[in-house]
Amino acid sequence: MFKQLAKKEEHGFEWLDLSQPENEELKQIAEKYNLHEASVHDCLQPDHLPKYEAVNGYCFIIFRIYADQQSMEADTVQELTDKIAIFFSDKYIITIHRQEQGFVNSIADLLQTQKLKSTRQLLNILIKYCLQTYDAPSAKLAKDIDYYEECVFLRSRKVPLLKGLYYLRRKIDLVRRMLILSYDIIDNLDTEDEGNVNTRDTRDLYIKLQNVYDSLYDNINQLLNAYFSTSSQRTNEIMRVLTIFSVFFMPLTFIVGIYGMNFKYMPELDWHLGYPAVMLLMVIITIAVFIWFKRKGWL
Template sequence: MLKQLASKSANGFDWIDISDPQHDELHETATRYNLHEELLDDSLQSDHLPKYETMRDYVFMIFRIHTESKAMEADTVQLLTHKIAIFYSKEFIVTIHRKPHALIDTLAALVTEGQCTGSFHLLNNIIKACLLTYDAPSRDLSRGLEYYEEQIFLRTRKVPLLKGMYFLKRKVDLIRRMLILSYDIIDNIDAEQGDVNTRDTRDLYIRLQNIYDALSDNINHLLSLYFNVSAQRTNDTVRILTVFSVFFMPLTFIVGIYGMNFEYMPELQQKWAYPTVLGVMAVIVLLIYLWFRRKGWL
């Protein structure tokens, strides 16, 4: 669906927004503003990564914004992000996206109220609004990280920790990748006509990048701690089982001897043989216990 959200007569520049693009709408817009066909093809690719490309009369960029999906197992570019393609010049802005986005309506309201002084100002606001879609997810991911830390260190109940941490790591790494690939867009916008607004956008970008870098480091450390704690718990279990086996090995040896079916075993005919053997077993257990205590193994 094609909408004209700003016009040269009223705002000094044209803003054409196309959601769920159709062939005739794209062809009409491309003809009107002399847009390259290959760039239009890029704008229709749902999994295209962020890019910045300078043409003779305009600039083409693709920015990916975070979706509102809450699915734990969403870990791909298509599931976690949506694409917005932007054609920009001083005379016009064309935005192309498959799904409607609230940020477009918010920015359209700013244009209507006269709060955008030109196409570059609007472009900066679009990029800033796209960046802000990563702000709330960073807090959700931080809370998820804190939850898994609590489960690892403070809880004993069973939860699918490894699976949850895997998807958490995938989300953080994917968002970091989107931000890294978006650097050229931020850098070129701030370098072309840099002002207070573009520097504010760059500061937002740097803050988000630092947040997701820290999240990535923390989740990697948490995974290492998870495996170390799991190994430690396994070692504790093996140690306990080893202690029990050490206690029972000599007792099993004695029982094995007197369980042999030989006809001549003198001890079997003695009146005090049974309590004597039990006493010997008790003494052996006590000596093993004292030895373990002395070594600090119990």
């Protein structure tokens, strides 16, 4: 779908927005604005990573934004993020994306009330809105980490912890890598317009998000280490209990094994107090083992 959100007569530049463009439609736009074939090919690739490149007469940007709709087990670039391609020059901005993006309409409404001096200002606003798509998810991911942390340390069995932690770590790591790869876009945007408060504000937002996701990445790694440590501790606790039980029964089993041998001549077999004596011996041994464990602090 093709929309012209800004006209040169009104704003001094053109802004064309293409959502789910047809090949013929995109070909016409490429011919009209002399877009390089390689750039057009890159903008059609659904899994292309963020990039910034200067081509003759214009700049080409690919930015990945956080997807609104995704499954809980989403852990790939295409599942977690949507791509927006931007062709930018002093005379025009062309945005191309597969999914409808609400912030595009919000910026279009902003153009009706706010006069922008150049396409660079519009580009800065676009990048800032793209970055802001990562802001709210960071709070949700932090909340998820707190939930799993509670499950790990309070020994809750409400969810399959390891599987949930795996997908959570994958999401955080992927978003973190998308932000790292977007550095060239932010750096070029701010460097070329040095001293501009708006571009500096966009850089500050980028740095803030990068620090937030770095912190989330460190937290989830620490939580995974804690999970494995507590799992190992629980295994050791179970083994300790089983070992204690086996130590209690080892001498008793030894005695039972001796008296279970089918020899005809054994000294205690004809003794009428043999049975109660053996039972008393077993009780004494059990009490002695218990006292020994208590003194050692193993119980």
